[in-house]
Amino acid sequence: MLEIADTYGANRLGATAADVFAAIITDRAFRSDTPRIAQSIAAAGAPSYAYEFAWSSGIEGLGACHVLEVPFVFDALAGAHTLTGPNPPQPLADEIHSAWVAFAASGDPGWARFEENSRLAQIFDSPESRVVSDPRGDELAAPRKSVA
Known part of the structure; x- marks a missing residue:
């Protein structure tokens, strides 16, 4: 478990032990x-796309959490402050909502497909989103045998 914690901690300078533990558990459960x-x-020949919603909530200590992207995806930020905080970025909602609409309409969200050799993923964030190859792949590759 120490090697895993070291890998995650190196990617989160200044994080508490609890933050590192939460990241490990979150990844094992969700990512x-x-x-x-x-x-x-992708191996079956179908288009595959990956994304991560990385914007940190305006609520102190919450960060980027499960379901935080939902009001952004549906462009429904008004009244969504329970998770987003009082000032969620509308340009980010415009961006992710447009990607989801494009995907529903055409099957293409507007960024490169996930392929084994590149593992591209769209990272939605504010003020700038980006496409990244194998985001935090070192964390997912960290030895798992010591995690129960």
């Missing part, structure tokens, strides 16, 4: 299967 599933879809 660790994503590249494998995307790879399987």
